[in-house]
Amino acid sequence: MAPVAAAAPQALPDAPLEAAMRRAFALAANGPATGVNPRVGCVLLRADGTLLAEGWHRGAGTPHAEVDALRNLVAQHGPDAARGATAVVTLEPCNHTGRTGPCAQALIDAGVARVVYAVADPGRHSSGGAKTLRAADIDVRGGLLEADGTAFLGDWLVAARLGxxxxxxxxxxxxxxxxxxxxxxxxxxxxxxxxxxxxxxxxxxxxxxxxxxxxxxxxxxxxxxxxxxxxxxxxxxxxxxxxxxxxxxxxxxxxxxxxxxxxxxxxxxxxxxxxxxxxxxxxxxxxxxxxxxxxxxxxxxxxxxxxxxxxxxxxxxxxxxxxxxxxxxxxxxxxxxxxxxxxxxxxxxxxxxxxxxxxxxxxxxxxxxx
Structure with a gap:
């Protein structure tokens, strides 16, 4: 299948973004509710708001939600399919290298045009993804359905903030x-x-x-x-x-x-x-x-x-x-x-x-x- 053509940056209205975020929450719920890692879901959208691909984090050592979605996208549409896309993620993309690489950099390398997330990452080592994305001229919006995201990630957020x-x-x-x-x-x-x-x-x-x-x-x-x-x-x-x-x-x-x-x-x-x-x-x-x-x-x-x-x-x-x-x-x-x-x-x-x-x-x- 031919790669999806890149589109000029254009903000999507809230309705498709909110629908995508709710879908991302549903995807995140497939991940393990215990352990050190948060449950995260990611939905990739075309410039017109239609679905490209989706993914979620399956536990420690596995690809994070953004990387999982990007891999699914590449498998379906080819290596350049993310260019101009919008990534909708339940948690701010991470900015550190642990068992896997930083998701912020993966999104930059894939060529996404914008990133929308629900909750900022409070982690001492993992936060800062939004800043890295903006430095790469990617449009970033945080706080979409933040109350829902905070409730969903409640126990992990407390653990991350308090250590x-x-x-x-x-x-x-x-x-x-x-x-x-x-x-x-x-x-x-x-x-x-x-x-x-x-x-x-x-x-x-x-x-x-x-x-x-x-x-x-x-x-x-x-x-x-x-x-x-x-x-x-x-x-x-x-x-x-x-x-x-x-x-x-x-x-x-x-x-x-x-x-x-x-x-x-x-x-x-x-x-x-x-x-x-x-x-x-x-x-x-x-x-x-x-x-x-x-x-x-x-x-x-x-x-x-x-x-x-x-x-x-x-x-x-x-x-x-x-x-x-x-x-x-x-x-x-x-x-x-x-x-x-x-x-x-x-x-x-x-x-x-x-x-x-x-x-x-x-x-x-x-x-x-x-």
Whole structure:
């Protein structure tokens, strides 16, 4: 087939660009939701807005979305087919060489006329693609459907900006805020639908993290299972944090994935090491001591609170000391959504921006008992 003729630069109207961006989001969703790399989709358009080719990123070490789309284009239309085209990408094209080369340079070499992206790349090493493209006289537009892109890339954006995994803390509690009865028993506060939802969310995480106190008290398997008790195809890496030893017979040592053990109470150091290992999303499912330590340290990006319509009373609260000494220091949350699961209610919330907290309440270490 003959190459597509290059067209003089001419801005496309928003309607075909937005349609292409939504298609790019749909393509991006085909990529892996876990791991260090973002899910990215790319659509290449002719000067009149019709489709040329498309692609997406399939995981670490594979071609990025822009390169995948360009390769598909060349296979269909020949080596010069991208000249004068518009690339619509969910994330600003990268500007660095890792396992693959920089996408910004690939687009320049292909001869595209313009690039439209939804979200700017916040990465320390990968950002700057837009600047490189503009320096090559390519028309660049950022921020198209940015809110949609930010929501789609939410956990990866947090991890990229903060240099640590996205942290979700989960707990189940009675309506009066108790995570267990006075004797310590807690199975089961919530019903089956809520527990299955927890397992589904475990499977969507890269790692599941507990303290040694939970391991010694409950001996959890830390696996993700279906309603029949069978292992789900995707399993989070088990992570145990704390200075006490984990017994050789502990269920976590029989997990289908190798467990990571950290004999420390420095949570920031643990998260930094997990990030270096390519872990993007961490699911915290320890007891109140560990959850409180993460909250107090300001290391929580998402809260999953499962509330059961029951009352327990007693001292076993879902959270302990989080460094709030007076009402003005309360940690306000924004509720993302509510969901009824059988008789229980799931509240998904995120932290609002915090005012500076005092050194005494900002420790990243676990208090005794973890």
């Amino acid at each position: 640590r995994p996205f942290v979700t803390v989960k707990w189940a509690a009675s309506l009066d805020g108790r995570a267990a009865a006075s004797d310590g028993t807690s199975q089961w506060i919530t019903g089956t639908p809520a527990r299955l939802d927890v397992h589904r969310r475990r499977a969507a995480a890269d790692a599941i993290l507990v303290g040694t106190g939970t391991v010694l008290a409950d001996d959890p398997a830390l696996t993700a299972r279906d309603a029949a008790g069978e292992l789900l195809p995707s399993q989070p890496i088990p992570v145990v944090v704390g200075r006490r030893a984990t017994p050789d017979t502990a269920a976590v040592r029989r997990h289908p994935r190798d467990a990571h053990f950290y004999a420390t109470d420095d949570l920031a150091a643990v998260l930094a090491d997990l990030a270096a290992r390519g872990i993007r999303r961490v699911f915290i499912e320890g007891g109140p001591t560990l959850a409180s330590a993460f909250v107090a340290a300001g290391l929580v990006d998402e809260y999953l609170v499962y509330l059961a319509p029951t009352l327990l009373g007693g001292p076993r609260v879902a959270l302990g000391d989080i460094g709030v000494e007076t009402i003005t220091g309360q940690r306000r949350l924004a509720i993302d959504h509510l969901e009824q699961l059988g008789d229980d209610v799931l509240i998904v919330a995120r932290p609002r921006p915090l005012s500076p907290i005092s050194p005494s309440s900002s420790s990243t270490r676990i208090s005794k008992g973890a």
